[in-house]
Each structure stands twice: as C-alpha cells, then as structure tokens.
Amino acid sequence: MSKPRINQKIMPYILSAPSLLLISLIIVFPILYTFYISLTNMNVYNWFTFTFVGLRNYSRALFVFDAGFITAMGTTVVWTVVNMVLQLSIAFIMASFLGVKQLRFRKVYKTILMFPWAMPGYVSILLWKTGIFNVQFGLLNQWLSRFGIEGFMWLSNNVSAFVSSVIVNLWLALPFMIMIMDGALQSIDKSYYESAQLDGANWLDQMWHITMPSIKSIIGPAVIITVFTTFKQFDVIYLLTQQAGGKTGANIHTILTYAYENAFITNNYGYSSAISILIFLFLIAFSLLTRVKLRDNSKI
Amino acid sequence: MKRKVCIVPIMLIIIVMLIGGCTSNEAEGPVVLTVWHDKEQPIIDVLVEALKNLEPEIVVQFEKKNGLTEALKLVGNNPNAAPDMYFFAHDKIGVYAEMGILAAITDFLDASELDALVPITVESATYKETVYQLPLYFETLLFMYNKEWVTDVEVLRDTDSLLMHMEKAKRMGRFGFVEQHSNAYYAAGWVHGFGATILEASGEPKLNSEEMKAAMTYHKRFVSFMPGESEYATVNTLFREGKADMTIGGPWMVPTLRAAGIDLGLAVMPIISQTGKPLAPYTGVQGIHVLKVSADSKADEIKTVLTALIQPEVGKNIALASGSAPANEKAYEADDIKNDDMVMMMRATAENSVPMPNVPEMDVMWTVMTNMLVEINMSGKSIDETVESAQKKALELISNMK
Structure with missing residues (x-):
C-alpha cells in the first residue's frame, strides 16, 4: 500500500529534476557565484589571487546608493509605470481591433505586428537612434524640414529622450503583450457577451464585468514578467543616450545604467558583484510584494 | 532486443571517443599558435603572409574576436581557453599586466632588438619598466x-x-x-x-x-x-x-x-x-602581446614568430595596407613609404601627439x-x-x- 504513495511523492521530483538541474546551472549557480565573488577582493590588482574580505564590499557598495541613485530609482519606477500603462492600453486596443471578425487579412496584420519581436533588440534600438531620431539624417527631422521647421535634438534633453526611449521600448515590447492579450481575448466565451447584451449591458459594462475579469488571470503572469523586464532594463536607455562614443547630452539613468557607470567600469568585480546582489535583493523584495498584492486581489 | 542492438554501437562510439580524448597530445606535428585580434583583414593578411615561411613547423592562426578585452579578462590565465598571443592597442597593457596575464616581450627578444623601433612605440608598450608589447605600427588622428x-x-x-x-x-x-x-x-x-x-x-x-x-x-x-x-x-x-x-x-x-x-x-x-x-591627439600603438600561459610551453616558437614580425618589411606592408605608421624605423627607408603621403603625414602627426596612457x-x-x-x-x-x-x-x- 505504501509503495505507490512513495512513488507519488518522489515521482514529481524525478520528472522535474532535469529542468531543475538546468535552472540551477543557468540561474542559481551564477547568482551564488556572484554572491561568492562579492565577498572577495577580486579586482584588476587581485584578479587571480583574490581573498575573502567578508562584507567589506557591501559597506562600500552602500555609498553608490547616493542622491544620484535615488534619482535613478525614481526614474526607473516612472519608466516602469509609464511603459506598463501604455503597453497594456495599446496592446488591449490593438488586440481588440485584431479580434473584429469583419477585419480582412487579420493573420497578415498579426504576423507583421510580430516583426519587431523577431529583430534583435540591439539592431532595433540603433536603427531608431540613427534612422529616426538622428538630428542630421533622422526621419523625424527630415519630415520637419519639409514643413520648414528646424530640426530638433530628440535625444539631447531629458524629457524628449525619455519619451523617445519609451517609444522605442513600446516598439520592442508590444508584440509580446499584443500576442498575450489577443490570446486572452480569444479565450472568452462569446455566449457571455450575448447574455449580457440580452440583459441590456452596454459596451462599458461588458468590458468591466466580462472582459476584464476573464483576461486578468491570463495576462497576470505576462504583466509580472514585463514589469521586471522593464524595471531592470538597460539596453534601450543606454544605447539611445549613453552609449560610449554616442552620448547625447540627456542625463536619464535607470538603476542599472547608474550602477554600470558608477561601479562596473571600475573592473572591481568584488565591488560590482556586491552592487548586483543588492539590486537583486531589491528586485526579490519587489517581487514578493507584487505576489502578495496579487494574492490579496485574487481573494477579493 | 532492437533497443539493445542500438545501445551497443552507441556505447562503443562513446568508449572510443573517451579513449581518444585520453591519448597524449604530444604527437609530432606543427606547433599551432593562436592570436586573437580585432583588426581589419588587409592588416591580418600582411601578417599571415609574413609568417607563412614558418610553416609547417609553426602554424599561426589569427582569430578575430569580438569583445577581445573582456574575453581576455575572463580566460587570460586559462591554458585551455586563452590564446597564445593577442594583437591590440597598447592602452590595456597596465590592466593585463596588473592582472598578471602578460609575459614580457624581452623574455623572447633581446632588448637591443627593440632599438630598431620608433622610441614612442616602445615607451607606450612599457609599463612599470617592462615592455609588454611588440609594436608593429602606430596610428593617430x-x-x-x-x-x-x-x-x-x-x-x-x-x-x-x-x-x-x-x-x-x-x-x-x-x-x-x-x-x-x-x-x-x-x-x-x-x-x-x-x-x-x-x-x-x-x-x-x-x-x-x-x-x-x-x-x-x-x-x-x-x-x-x-x-x-x-x-x-x-x-x-x-x-x-x-x-x-x-x-x-x-x-x-x-x-x-x-x-x-x-x-x-x-x-x-x-x-x-x-x-x-x-x-x-592620442596615439595608439598596435602590436603583439604574449600571454603568460604560453610563455614557457611555446617559448621557442613565440620567439620565432616575434623575430619574423619585427622585420621592417612587415611594418612597411602593414603601412601600405592601412595607411598607419610602421613601428620599425627602417621601414621608412623604403621608397614606397617615403612617397606615401598618408603614412608620412601619420608619422609627422604622431610625433606631436601623446601616447594613450597605459595605466589601469x-x-x-x-x-x-x-x-x-x-x-x-x-x-x-x-x-x-x-x-x-x-x-x-x-x-x-x-x-x-x-
């Protein structure tokens, strides 16, 4: 009698062991190794002869969390919120349009919309930087010049550079969100809407009482993933405004670009690892908070 | 039964591969030296041509490496992953010397042989009184x-x-x-x-x-x-x-x-x-650096390669291929170089310029x-x-x- 019960207990672990091993190698090991390095004095002067220094790097790392870091943290939060709100709204609208039955060539549009996702992010960002925003040769200023308007330096002041970065990030991130949103909308049973219409519900009522609750559980994980991807984003802002040899004059920093300029360029791996671990702990705390919040909402 | 029939040859192949992997690699054959670089192909072609005479005893393989400087930090002391030499500008010498991955060039060439080079190039290649690079050419804006x-x-x-x-x-x-x-x-x-x-x-x-x-x-x-x-x-x-x-x-x-x-x-x-x-402007001196991991095991071959590369002909051909100034003074005696406006302008400008600091x-x-x-x-x-x-x-x- 007891044998099958043991098998039932052990079997899931045996089946998931290969994936767990892979996750351990790809995710857990680098984190643990970074933590180990953060406790050493590994730098240019002690590259292969580094020794254990305890928490010394952490006490130094806290100095990087200065006024500049607080500003960068604020920028990161605004960046995440703005991007998420826009991504969700635009993806919802686009997916709704794509769901209209009378729309011809729907599949073609869906395929085209996936195109930015298929392109490497690095290429897309540099194409936007040189092809669209460039002062001399960019498409935007070419259009302005047709109307006799003087060219604008899109990436040189903080506000326009931030807006430009958001636009590029939307271009990169929307395909994923549209795909998830489209799938979520398609999964709703159409009979709900028919019943609601018979009961006299208007478009807003249907949206609020049928569509939103139905798609929440499907888009929830995608939103969480995107929040974290956006929060720890480095490439869009760095490549558009701060790339070595291509700085534009805008001074917008997320926590990662700030940490890069203030720690990682020093070649002090012990110190940089300590900063990475602190940022990692911050993200973990943020993740736990989000999970608790979502769980509370689902209870309601 | 069918499955067992399949497993047997697979096991045999694995055993043969394992045994193959355990055999000594001291078999007779050419000594292969790997050089990482980030240069344009015409420059590498000149080096390949100059080192062709060393074959079949010594084969030098040039590998273009993206992110060369970061890769060296990660594997610079790993004999299985590091190259034997690398071809790069002098400004990273201090970083790698402090890391302890570079061998002194004077371990392979006599210091007097470096007297043939333009002084600014040897000064740039020197960090804490040790020459860590064999300068081949220099360039500036x-x-x-x-x-x-x-x-x-x-x-x-x-x-x-x-x-x-x-x-x-x-x-x-x-x-x-x-x-x-x-x-x-x-x-x-x-x-x-x-x-x-x-x-x-x-x-x-x-x-x-x-x-x-x-x-x-x-x-x-x-x-x-x-x-x-x-x-x-x-x-x-x-x-x-x-x-x-x-x-x-x-x-x-x-x-x-x-x-x-x-x-x-x-x-x-x-x-x-x-x-x-x-x-x-700043001057960059481009040249060959030797990694410590190969300095002992391939010392003779590295010495042969460096001796071949210090020749004026190599500097001259690189200059003609790239427009940069040769590090070897004797290369300037060639008519091709004397009549090349760009190379001569490069040298004139470089002599008024400042070598990039090579400290970490x-x-x-x-x-x-x-x-x-x-x-x-x-x-x-x-x-x-x-x-x-x-x-x-x-x-x-x-x-x-x-």
Whole structure:
C-alpha cells in the first residue's frame, strides 16, 4: 500500500529534476557565484589571487546608493509605470481591433505586428537612434524640414529622450503583450457577451464585468514578467543616450545604467558583484510584494 | 532486443571517443599558435603572409574576436581557453599586466632588438619598466579636408582661422569643420594643445586644472558651429557626403572616404592660436602581446614568430595596407613609404601627439572625461563646476578600482 504513495511523492521530483538541474546551472549557480565573488577582493590588482574580505564590499557598495541613485530609482519606477500603462492600453486596443471578425487579412496584420519581436533588440534600438531620431539624417527631422521647421535634438534633453526611449521600448515590447492579450481575448466565451447584451449591458459594462475579469488571470503572469523586464532594463536607455562614443547630452539613468557607470567600469568585480546582489535583493523584495498584492486581489 | 542492438554501437562510439580524448597530445606535428585580434583583414593578411615561411613547423592562426578585452579578462590565465598571443592597442597593457596575464616581450627578444623601433612605440608598450608589447605600427588622428571645398593653399594653419571658416560655412548652410567633440579620444587633442592632461603617468586624474578649464572654454566656441550630435556615424557621414569641409578622423576612415569619391586632403594639425601649440591627439600603438600561459610551453616558437614580425618589411606592408605608421624605423627607408603621403603625414602627426596612457586607471577615465565633455558641450553646464565634479568622480572611481 505504501509503495505507490512513495512513488507519488518522489515521482514529481524525478520528472522535474532535469529542468531543475538546468535552472540551477543557468540561474542559481551564477547568482551564488556572484554572491561568492562579492565577498572577495577580486579586482584588476587581485584578479587571480583574490581573498575573502567578508562584507567589506557591501559597506562600500552602500555609498553608490547616493542622491544620484535615488534619482535613478525614481526614474526607473516612472519608466516602469509609464511603459506598463501604455503597453497594456495599446496592446488591449490593438488586440481588440485584431479580434473584429469583419477585419480582412487579420493573420497578415498579426504576423507583421510580430516583426519587431523577431529583430534583435540591439539592431532595433540603433536603427531608431540613427534612422529616426538622428538630428542630421533622422526621419523625424527630415519630415520637419519639409514643413520648414528646424530640426530638433530628440535625444539631447531629458524629457524628449525619455519619451523617445519609451517609444522605442513600446516598439520592442508590444508584440509580446499584443500576442498575450489577443490570446486572452480569444479565450472568452462569446455566449457571455450575448447574455449580457440580452440583459441590456452596454459596451462599458461588458468590458468591466466580462472582459476584464476573464483576461486578468491570463495576462497576470505576462504583466509580472514585463514589469521586471522593464524595471531592470538597460539596453534601450543606454544605447539611445549613453552609449560610449554616442552620448547625447540627456542625463536619464535607470538603476542599472547608474550602477554600470558608477561601479562596473571600475573592473572591481568584488565591488560590482556586491552592487548586483543588492539590486537583486531589491528586485526579490519587489517581487514578493507584487505576489502578495496579487494574492490579496485574487481573494477579493 | 532492437533497443539493445542500438545501445551497443552507441556505447562503443562513446568508449572510443573517451579513449581518444585520453591519448597524449604530444604527437609530432606543427606547433599551432593562436592570436586573437580585432583588426581589419588587409592588416591580418600582411601578417599571415609574413609568417607563412614558418610553416609547417609553426602554424599561426589569427582569430578575430569580438569583445577581445573582456574575453581576455575572463580566460587570460586559462591554458585551455586563452590564446597564445593577442594583437591590440597598447592602452590595456597596465590592466593585463596588473592582472598578471602578460609575459614580457624581452623574455623572447633581446632588448637591443627593440632599438630598431620608433622610441614612442616602445615607451607606450612599457609599463612599470617592462615592455609588454611588440609594436608593429602606430596610428593617430589626422586632419582631413575635402579639396572640393578647401584647396591645399587654403588649408587652415591655426584655429582662429578655422573658427572664422566655420562661421562663414554655417552662414552658407554647411559645416566648416566637424569632429566628435564630446568624445574623450577626439577631444584629447585640444586638451593636450593647452598643456592639460586627462591622466598623469602616475595614474592621477587632472581634470580640474586651469589648463583644462582653458581648453574646455576655447573648444566650446568651436562646438557651437558643429552638429549637435557628435557620434562617429554622424560626423563620418557629414564629411563623406560632402556636407562638411574638414574633419579629424583616423586612418580607418580613409578607404571609405576615397570609395565615396571624396577628393581627400591630409594636413598637419592646426596650431591653437591661444597657445601656439598644435592639437595633439592620442596615439595608439598596435602590436603583439604574449600571454603568460604560453610563455614557457611555446617559448621557442613565440620567439620565432616575434623575430619574423619585427622585420621592417612587415611594418612597411602593414603601412601600405592601412595607411598607419610602421613601428620599425627602417621601414621608412623604403621608397614606397617615403612617397606615401598618408603614412608620412601619420608619422609627422604622431610625433606631436601623446601616447594613450597605459595605466589601469585610464579604463575609468574614458567614461568620466566623456561625461564631462557632454555636460559642458551638450548640456550647457558651467565649466568650473563640471570639471570639479568630474575630478571628484574620477578619484572616487579610481579608488573603487582597488
């Protein structure tokens, strides 16, 4: 009698062991190794002869969390919120349009919309930087010049550079969100809407009482993933405004670009690892908070 | 049964492969030396040709490596992953020497053999009194002009004339002169022309000196007549499309400019009217470095390769292929070189230029100096305050390196 019960207990672990091993190698090991390095004095002067220094790097790392870091943290939060709100709204609208039955060539549009996702992010960002925003040769200023308007330096002041970065990030991130949103909308049973219409519900009522609750559980994980991807984003802002040899004059920093300029360029791996671990702990705390919040909402 | 039949040959193959992997690799055959590099193919072709004679005993394989400097940090002391040598500029010597992955060149070549090289190249390759690089050629920025807009006679000899030309050109809807004004490498010429320095040889930053403030103030007058963006693509394209009359650029720009049909002229750097000294950009010395992991096991072969590469013929052929200045003095005796305007201009400019510092501290100074230039030239911040905060940041980052 007891044998099958043991098998039932052990079997899931045996089946998931290969994936767990892979996750351990790809995710857990680098984190643990970074933590180990953060406790050493590994730098240019002690590259292969580094020794254990305890928490010394952490006490130094806290100095990087200065006024500049607080500003960068604020920028990161605004960046995440703005991007998420826009991504969700635009993806919802686009997916709704794509769901209209009378729309011809729907599949073609869906395929085209996936195109930015298929392109490497690095290429897309540099194409936007040189092809669209460039002062001399960019498409935007070419259009302005047709109307006799003087060219604008899109990436040189903080506000326009931030807006430009958001636009590029939307271009990169929307395909994923549209795909998830489209799938979520398609999964709703159409009979709900028919019943609601018979009961006299208007478009807003249907949206609020049928569509939103139905798609929440499907888009929830995608939103969480995107929040974290956006929060720890480095490439869009760095490549558009701060790339070595291509700085534009805008001074917008997320926590990662700030940490890069203030720690990682020093070649002090012990110190940089300590900063990475602190940022990692911050993200973990943020993740736990989000999970608790979502769980509370689902209870309601 | 069928499954067992399949498993047996698979097991046999694995066993054979394992046994194969355990056999000694001391079998007779050529000694293969791997060289990582980041250079253009014409330059590598010259080296391949020069080392062909060493085959079949020694085979040198050149591997183009993206992110070479970072890769060396990760595997520089790993005999299974590191190359035997690498071909790169001298400015990373301090970093790798401190890491302990570089072997001294004098372990393979007699110090007297280096006397044949242009002194500035050997000085650049020396860190803490040890020569860590065999210099092959050196390069710096050149003053270039488009002969369609500026004739040889009109080429501006001083910066005040240059400024007047820029003002005039702007009124005509053109750019008189363009450069990557907010990039530390390109702006260094102006800094040195004022007697300022970014980093002392001792590794001490000097961003808040009076000379630096004067250089920034003077340079900013020119920036106002240049395009707002100063990245390589913009500057290069403006000059290549004939929208800018003059520029400062490296020899690597020349082939594309000539291919684009630009009637290119080269001139010595203009004299800064305020100081009477010419713009003095950084010089990069390109050469071969030997990694410690191979220094003992392949010492004889490495010595043979370095001896072949120090020959004047190699320097001459690289110069003709790339337009850069050979490190070997004897290469300049060849008529091909004497008659090559670009190579001779490169040498003349390089002799007035400043070798890039090779101390590890320079690694952080590129970012700090560039940020300082961006804040002054593009964000319009006060020069006095910006240089002070940049100096503070440089000291902080250098302290964090340790």
